[in-house]
Each structure stands twice: as C-alpha cells, then as structure tokens.
Amino acid sequence: MSAIDDLPPLREVIATHGLSARKALGQNFLLDLNLTAKIARQAGDLSGSDVLEIGPGPGGLTRGLLSEGARKVLAIEKDARCLPALAEIADRYPGRLQVIEGDALEVDPLAHLTAPIRVAANLPYNVGTELLVRWLTPPDWPPFWQSLTLMFQREVAERIVAQPGSKAYGRLAVLAQWRAEARIVLSLPPGAFTPPPKVSSAVVHLNALPQPKFDADAAVLSSVVAAAFNQRRKMLRAALKGTAPDIEDRLIAAGIKPTDRAEQVPLEAFCALAREVAKG
Numbered sequence: 001m002s003a004i005d006d007l008p009p010l011r012e013v014i015a016t017h018g019l020s021a022r023k024a025l026g027q028n029f030l031l032d033l034n035l036t037a038k039i040a041r042q043a044g045d046l047s048g049s050d051v052l053e054i055g056p057g058p059g060g061l062t063r064g065l066l067s068e069g070a071r072k073v074l075a076i077e078k079d080a081r082c083l084p085a086l087a088e089i090a091d092r093y094p095g096r097l098q099v100i101e102g103d104a105l106e107v108d109p110l111a112h113l114t115a116p117i118r119v120a121a122n123l124p125y126n127v128g129t130e131l132l133v134r135w136l137t138p139p140d141w142p143p144f145w146q147s148l149t150l151m152f153q154r155e156v157a158e159r160i161v162a163q164p165g166s167k168a169y170g171r172l173a174v175l176a177q178w179r180a181e182a183r184i185v186l187s188l189p190p191g192a193f194t195p196p197p198k199v200s201s202a203v204v205h206l207n208a209l210p211q212p213k214f215d216a217d218a219a220v221l222s223s224v225v226a227a228a229f230n231q232r233r234k235m236l237r238a239a240l241k242g243t244a245p246d247i248e249d250r251l252i253a254a255g256i257k258p259t260d261r262a263e264q265v266p267l268e269a270f271c272a273l274a275r276e277v278a279k280g
C-alpha cells in the first residue's frame with residue numbers, strides 16, 4: 001500500500017498490466033509515489049486548476065497530481081497498454097481523470113480543459129522539447145497555460161535556464177525566458193527511474209509572465225534565434241546572412257555588433273533584432 005492513495009503500488013500495477021518499458025516510447029517510469037507527489041507539488045496550488053498531463057504511462061505522476069488536489073487531470077498517452085491502469089485511477093478519483101489515447105503532438109486538448117490550466121509531464125526528451133517550444137511560441141500571449149512543470153534531461157533543463165555567455169545558452173533559453181520565469185526545481189539521478197536512463201534528469205518549472213519581457217513577434221524571434229544559434233560559432237553577420245540582405249544594418253539598429261556571436265547576445269537585444277527583421 002502506498003502512502004499517497006489506496007491503489008496498488010506501481011510495481012504491482014506494471015506487473016498486472018504487463019507494462020514492460022518500451023525504448024521507442026521513451027519509457028522510463030517513476031515508481032516512487034512520494035517522489036511523484038513531490039513533483040506534483042512543484043506545479044503549484046493544484047486545487048483550483050485543471051492539469052494537462054502528457055505521457056502518464058502507468059500513472060505515477062497522475063496519482064501524485066490527483067492526491068495533491070488537482071481539480072481535474074486530462075492525460076494524453078500514446079501507449080494503449082497503459083489505459084487499463086489509468087482507468088483504475090479514474091475509478092478511484094471519480095470525475096477527476098480523463099484519459100485520451102493519442103500522440104500529444106497531434107491531439108488538441110483545449111476543448112477538454114477549463115482555465116486556469118497547469119501542465120505537468122515526464123516525457124521523452126524529443127517530444128518534451130518540441131512541445132515546450134510550441135507552448136512558448138503561440139502568436140498571442142498569455143497562453144492557455146499558467147505554468148509548466150516538466151521533466152527533462154539535466155542538460156536540456158540547463159539550456160532552458162541558461163544565461164548569455166554560457167555554452168548552454170541558446171534558442172531554448174531565449175524563448176523560455178522571453179515569456180516565462182523558468183527555474184530548475186528538482187534534480188533526479190538515473191536511479192529514480194525504472195529502467196534508469198543513461199543521464200541525470202531535472203524538473204523545470206515555468207510560470208507564464210502576464211506579458212513578454214520585450215516586444216517581438218513570436219515567429220520572427222523564433223526563426224532569428226534558431227538561425228543565430230544554428231551556426232553559433234560564426235559571427236552574427238554570417239550566421240544570419242539568409243535572414244535579410246541588409247542584416248548588418250539591422251544588427252546595428254538593434255544595438256548588436258555584427259561581429260558578435262549568438263552566445264553573447266542577451267534576450268533584450270534578440271527581441272530588438274526580431275523587431276528590426278519584422279520591419280520587412
């Protein structure tokens with residue numbers, strides 16, 4: 001019997017439902033319910049919020065979110081084998097867990113959620129990064145979500161919170177820090193997962209700012225920053241050559257030296273450059 005609810009322990013759930021971990025789906029499960037409840041607490045006060053959970057798997061974090069008082073959890077899971085285990089959780093918390101079988105990159109969850117909405121997930125690395133970028137770059141702000149509490153490889157988490165001048169500073173840092181306040185709230189060794197991944201992990205918590213720190217168009221900023229860091233060793237006048245024919249003038253107008261490298265450019269200057277590029 002676990003400490004957080006009266007459902008069976010996760011090892012038993014996995015054995016009962018034959019949920020052997022599949023590498024192709026990035027399945028590294030969290031089986032310690034005290035740990036999943038701790039991650040759920042990092043998501044903030046859940047009692048008045050709907051929570052979108054991506055990739056619930058056997059439901060460790062789902063149980064944490066529900067036991068910590070989430071008003072409703074909407075969970076999107078690609079692996080149909082997990083659905084019976086999730087149905088048992090839904091029975092234990094009547095009316096509070098809805099599960100959609102599908103690919104989170106394709107399903108639109110918004111019809112099933114009521115604001116305020118928080119997002120929590122322990123996802124495969126590539127899916128997590130792609131979703132994070134989507135959640136950070138809608139045309140309008142504020143977004144549908146109030147906060148994101150996401151597990152990443154430690155190295156990716158460090159890229160999200162990185163500052164200019166560091167190796168980890170890049171597109172993720174600029175996009176995350178432009179419209180959100182981002183911090184690493186928990187570090188986890190490989191042994192916290194079953195099976196253990198090769199690398200350490202960390203939970204990043206992002207709170208959506210009421211408005212972006214500096215004015216810029218999301219699509220333009222995103223493509224300028226992607227191009228700048230794609231060739232991060234090059235000077236910006238070369239890295240951004242394809243962005244506009246007079247890119248040197250635009251860099252200067254944005255207060256950036258054309259000979260600088262992307263790593264040295266602070267968020268505010270990237271936003272100024274996006275505004276210059278958007279002038280057409």
Ligand code: SAM
Pocket residue numbers: 025026027028029030031054055056057058059060061076077078079082102103104105121122123124127
């Ligand atoms: N949240 C569970 C936990 O913490 O134990 C499982 C975590 S496991 C790292 C990732 C989960 O995401 C798996 O259950 C996997 O099947 C699911 N998944 C992988 N790709 C997905 C996708 N594109 N859409 C939805 N779920 C996905």
